[in-house]
Amino acid sequence: MIGRLLALLGEPVCLGCARPWQSASFCAACQSALVRGGVRGDLMCGFLYTGPLQRAILRWKEHGKEQHGGPLGGLFAARAKMLVATPLDFIVPVPPAFWRTLRRGFHPPDVLAQAAARALGVEVLKRALVRTDSARQMGRDRRSRARALIDKGRAIDRVTGKHVLVVDDVMTTGATARAAMSVIAAARPASVRFLALAAVP
């Protein structure tokens, strides 16, 4: 309650517990409660989707806290530097569903991609992938639906022969990650990997 009031007054609060804190980041207690993820083959995650990070991501995505994108992007970029080996040419954000971005005003994977690209000195390639119209997917079985929801975009040819990292905010089953990677793989990149900010444990 106090935290919410301070936030309204522009005083910094912790992203995880919303208590007063010296800056808009995780307080010491929340920082130490972050659970690091790691590498599962070509799928990587910075952290597990639990505790303070889960609360921060939910506020960011569902409660319109666009300003959380700065510190969460910084956290993501730091993990990307740890986990993603070079060479790397492009970072491709998982594409948004149109209506979602419209409602939210920003697309979390774009924010993360920009932060990681700055830290790693590579380019963000936004239009390699597109989200297909979900209304057309009605009646398909679940597996082909997950696959069909991501398709190649106008910039897909640019990934040929390049090292690509696909990024998303939260990985749940990995179906979206796999779908995005298979569309990239069909364009014959030098390599394709995936990094989420957080993975559901």
Ligand SMILES: [Zn+2]
């Ligand atoms: Zn905290």
